[in-house]
Amino acid sequence: MSDELDFLSKAVAKGRLSRRDFLGRAAALGVSATFANSLLSSAAVAQTPVKGGMLKAGLQGGESSNVLDPALNLSQVNFNFGKCWGELLFELAPDGSLENRIAESIGSSPDAKTWTMKIRKDVEFHDGKTVTAEDVVATLERHADEASKSAALGILQGIETMKASGDEAVITLKEANADFPYLMADYHLVIQPNGGKDNPNAGISAGPYKVTVNEPGVRYGGEKFANYWQGDKLGHAAQVEIIVINDPTARTAALQGGQVNMINRVEPKIVDLIKRVPGVTVQTASGRGFYPFNMFCDTAPFDNNDLRMALKLAMDREEMLEKILRGYGSVGNDFPINEAYPLFSNDIEQRTFDPDAAAAAYKKSGHSGSILLRTSDVAFPGAVDAAQLYQQSCAKAGITIEIKREPGDGYWSEVWNKQPFSLSYWGGRATQDQMYSTAYVSNADWNDTRWKRPEFDKMVIAARGELDETKRKAMYRDMAVIMRDEGGLLVPFFNQYIDASGKGVQGWVANPAQEMCNGSALILCWLEA
Amino acid sequence: MSNPILKLIVQRIALGIVLLFAVSVLIFVGTQVLPGDVAQSILGQSATPQSLANLREQLGLNDPAYMRYFRWLGGLLTGDLGNALTSGLPIAPAISGRLANTLFLAATAAIVAVPLAILLGLLAVRYRNGPIDKAISAFALASTSFPEFFIGYLLVYFFAVKWQIFPAISTVFDGMSFLERLQAVALPATALTLVVLAHMMRMTRAAILNVMQSAYIETAELKGLRPLDVIRKHAFPNAIAPVVNVVMLNLAYLVVGVVVVEVIFVYPGMGQYLVDHVTKRDVPVVQAVGLIFAAVYIILNIVADIAAIVANPRLRHPK
Numbered sequence: 001m002s003d004e005l006d007f008l009s010k011a012v013a014k015g016r017l018s019r020r021d022f023l024g025r026a027a028a029l030g031v032s033a034t035f036a037n038s039l040l041s042s043a044a045v046a047q048t049p050v051k052g053g054m055l056k057a058g059l060q061g062g063e064s065s066n067v068l069d070p071a072l073n074l075s076q077v078n079f080n081f082g083k084c085w086g087e088l089l090f091e092l093a094p095d096g097s098l099e100n101r102i103a104e105s106i107g108s109s110p111d112a113k114t115w116t117m118k119i120r121k122d123v124e125f126h127d128g129k130t131v132t133a134e135d136v137v138a139t140l141e142r143h144a145d146e147a148s149k150s151a152a153l154g155i156l157q158g159i160e161t162m163k164a165s166g167d168e169a170v171i172t173l174k175e176a177n178a179d180f181p182y183l184m185a186d187y188h189l190v191i192q193p194n195g196g197k198d199n200p201n202a203g204i205s206a207g208p209y210k211v212t213v214n215e216p217g218v219r220y221g222g223e224k225f226a227n228y229w230q231g232d233k234l235g236h237a238a239q240v241e242i243i244v245i246n247d248p249t250a251r252t253a254a255l256q257g258g259q260v261n262m263i264n265r266v267e268p269k270i271v272d273l274i275k276r277v278p279g280v281t282v283q284t285a286s287g288r289g290f291y292p293f294n295m296f297c298d299t300a301p302f303d304n305n306d307l308r309m310a311l312k313l314a315m316d317r318e319e320m321l322e323k324i325l326r327g328y329g330s331v332g333n334d335f336p337i338n339e340a341y342p343l344f345s346n347d348i349e350q351r352t353f354d355p356d357a358a359a360a361a362y363k364k365s366g367h368s369g370s371i372l373l374r375t376s377d378v379a380f381p382g383a384v385d386a387a388q389l390y391q392q393s394c395a396k397a398g399i400t401i402e403i404k405r406e407p408g409d410g411y412w413s414e415v416w417n418k419q420p421f422s423l424s425y426w427g428g429r430a431t432q433d434q435m436y437s438t439a440y441v442s443n444a445d446w447n448d449t450r451w452k453r454p455e456f457d458k459m460v461i462a463a464r465g466e467l468d469e470t471k472r473k474a475m476y477r478d479m480a481v482i483m484r485d486e487g488g489l490l491v492p493f494f495n496q497y498i499d500a501s502g503k504g505v506q507g508w509v510a511n512p513a514q515e516m517c518n519g520s521a522l523i524l525c526w527l528e529a
Numbered sequence: 530m531s532n533p534i535l536k537l538i539v540q541r542i543a544l545g546i547v548l549l550f551a552v553s554v555l556i557f558v559g560t561q562v563l564p565g566d567v568a569q570s571i572l573g574q575s576a577t578p579q580s581l582a583n584l585r586e587q588l589g590l591n592d593p594a595y596m597r598y599f600r601w602l603g604g605l606l607t608g609d610l611g612n613a614l615t616s617g618l619p620i621a622p623a624i625s626g627r628l629a630n631t632l633f634l635a636a637t638a639a640i641v642a643v644p645l646a647i648l649l650g651l652l653a654v655r656y657r658n659g660p661i662d663k664a665i666s667a668f669a670l671a672s673t674s675f676p677e678f679f680i681g682y683l684l685v686y687f688f689a690v691k692w693q694i695f696p697a698i699s700t701v702f703d704g705m706s707f708l709e710r711l712q713a714v715a716l717p718a719t720a721l722t723l724v725v726l727a728h729m730m731r732m733t734r735a736a737i738l739n740v741m742q743s744a745y746i747e748t749a750e751l752k753g754l755r756p757l758d759v760i761r762k763h764a765f766p767n768a769i770a771p772v773v774n775v776v777m778l779n780l781a782y783l784v785v786g787v788v789v790v791e792v793i794f795v796y797p798g799m800g801q802y803l804v805d806h807v808t809k810r811d812v813p814v815v816q817a818v819g820l821i822f823a824a825v826y827i828i829l830n831i832v833a834d835i836a837a838i839v840a841n842p843r844l845r846h847p848k
Contacts, residue, residue: 058698063805064623065615065814146583216616216623217805218797219700243700245795249682253697254795257689260698413569445577 049526055237057522058251058260062244064217069200070190071143071150079187081220081242083519086190087206090181092513096342098181102131102191112176112465117169123229125193126204133164138195152188176465179431208235208523219243236526255502264515266498268326279503284496285510288340288428290332291380293490296420296450305486306365312490313358316393320492324382328498332491335483336435340512345477358397370400374415378408379423417448432476433464449488504528534838541834545827556819557598560812611813620817630701631798634714635783638721643776646726650733655756669727681720681793688716698795717794725779732775736768770837777833785822
């Protein structure tokens with residue numbers, strides 16, 4: 001088979017070329033229709049997952065101090081490996097909806113306060129036990145306990161009671177929350193036997209792979225769990241391996257050299273080079289993470305909305321996106337939500353760089369003298385450059401910005417959320433409500449813009465309890481507009497996840513929730529035979 | 530062997546132990562004055578005052594520093610390195626695997642680098658000031674002048690990406706055969722060899738040239754020995770002390786100073802382990818690794834001292 005025909009038939013299988021076009025191209029190459037048709041069916045076979053073999057990922061974000069306990073899971077490597085061995089109640093689907101995993105169904109009382117999850121019957125843990133509603137409740141209990149230091153503690157704080165009855169887990173909330181099912185999709189909430197209360201680091205759950213290698217900071221391995229409850233759908237390779245490669249150059253070299261099949265965190269500045277490597281595909285997904293400039297709304301001079309508006313208008317978002325992220329992202333609009341969230345309204349006017357309007361607002365604010373902006377390399381990749389670009393665009397509007405470069409050590413404890421004007425990052429949350437309640441209500445621990453508006457808090461609570469999606473969407477739109485015009489948040493851009501897959505890797509499905517197909521690349525993909 | 534040598538050796542070892550204690554205090558003080566604290570670093574951006582207080586309490590960070598030091602020293606003397614603060618797992622087993630990896634890489638590099646450096650040094654002296662001498666020096670100095678990450682990436686580019694002879698990443702693990710391990714460390718060992726070669730080669734050359742000025746060398750030449758024999762039999766034995774010194778210095782570097790090479794080749798050695806834990810303020814691990822590095826350094830220096838003593842005939846045959 002000629003290379004071109006091979007390529008074309010695969011393009012059809014992937015849906016990039018129509019069948020009719022393929023037959024036309026094949027005829028042009030002098031191939032009979034019958035033979036061309038047979039080619040097509042063999043390519044279609046190639047598109048069904050190939051079972052077996054070993055799939056390897058080289059990932060950034062693993063340290064020798066990591067443990068398997070999902071509650072303490074904060075780094076990328078543990079996040080990805082957790083998806084291999086762990087099973088959740090729900091998983092975030094690529095379109096932003098929820099996919100039922102251990103929870104077969106979920107329903108709520110009309111006031112959205114009592115939620116009942118039906119637990120799937122045929123799911124088995126790696127140690128041979130069957131997953132029960134008791135295990136689910138025990139898992140939630142462990143994560144809701146302060147002592148577990150779970151990163152999911154915050155999202156479970158709204159729970160009043162939880163109990164297992166038969167094959168159902170019944171959760172009662174202190175306040176109505178229509179987003180409760182989304183909270184249950186948090187990646188920390190890996191269901192473990194007896195909730196992991198006996199040994200949280202055992203690495204036993206009901207995921208597609210059993211943990212075989214656990215060398216923190218070096219490598220992790222799993223072998224296919226024969227009794228995985230949906231074995232045909234996920235976990236195609238017989239074995240998976242994650243190699244921790246924190247150095248970006250080493251990571252790309254390992255992909256090029258074929259030691260790994262996929263990598264995460266391709267740096268924007270080398271994406272164009274990586275694209276030219278034969279066999280390598282750059283995989284991008286627009287995410288919910290953003291890199292804000294935070295102003296304290298209750299601290300002078302930022303307590304003046306004219307000044308905040310001047311600073312927002314003086315931001316050249318397009319230039320920022322082009323120079324800092326090399327275009328791998330989307331411009332922000334000074335509120336923390338973008339189209340990757342469910343219930344996003346895309347008709348809110350985009351704020352653009354307007355030095356004249358900025359100068360006018362600045363004059364109106366009556367402020368004079370320079371404004372101190374704090375930045376650091378750890379705020380986000382390119383944060384120091386971003387501050388300098390911003391300094392230049394502000395100068396065009398007659399606003400003087402003084403940049404203070406802070407040491408990375410202690411930036412999160414001494415500068416972020418402490419100083420009135422600084423750069424930061426937010427990874428985004430599963431729902432709009434989670435994002436707003438984490439950082440933009442009066443009493444939030446991480447209210448890093450000191451945005452304290454009782455009427456806004458009320459809107460957040462009202463939207464949370466609203467089960468009618470049309471009404472909720474309208475509420476979120478109103479909130480976004482208020483944030484955009486009065487908030488202390490300056491969002492130049494949302495970032496994209498940039499990963500890359502190597503030769504023969506199939507089955508990749510971009511997911512806006514997180515990098516590497518929401519951490520599921522190893523269980524979704526397979527190697528072409 | 531007579532008393533003065535034995536006495537000197539015992540002296541050196543005792544001095545080494547005293548030094549090790551001093552270093553342990555220094556390491557402890559150093560880790561105490563770093564800004565921030567462990568609890569803050571573990572929780573990062575997501576720290577709340579309550580969770581910080583809980584974690585500090587749990588990790589025993591509220592005790593005074595001297596109590597923590599003596600608790601640790603006591604454990605150390607009974608062979609217990611303690612538990613890592615971040616993961617709660619015992620340090621000793623985690624370190625032993627890493628240490629073995631580091632020593633394996635250092636040994637592989639040393640087995641190539643040391644004989645090569647000395648041989649090149651001898652050749653440089655034999656053909657001193659000629660084209661061979663110049664070529665050897667130019668090559669060695671050039672390879673040393675490049676930073677090790679540059680050499681590392683260059684090796685990766687050609688041997689791993691272009692020609693695909695060796696793997697780009699050197700992950701080693703239990704269950705690998707010796708040959709597989711050798712193949713895995715081929716590139717990092719080469720990079721390290723190139724980095725340490727020049728220092729040893731130049732010192733060998735200089736030390737031997739120094740001896741070559743002596744009258745007895747002239748005698749040896751006049752009685753008609755071949756030039757290489759003169760160097761090998763008469764000059765080199767008298768130049769051993771400085772050469773051993775510089776070799777030991779470089780061996781110590783191969784063990785304690787290879788963080789950059791470890792990162793580039795993703796080699797699971799001690800350096801990366803130390804860096805990971807320094808960023809998390811995991812004091813017990815930093816102290817344990819620091820002490821092991823100090824011990825390696827001190828032991829190698831003692832060996833160098835002893836070799837120098839033994840190589841010195843005046844000390845070997847006291848009047």
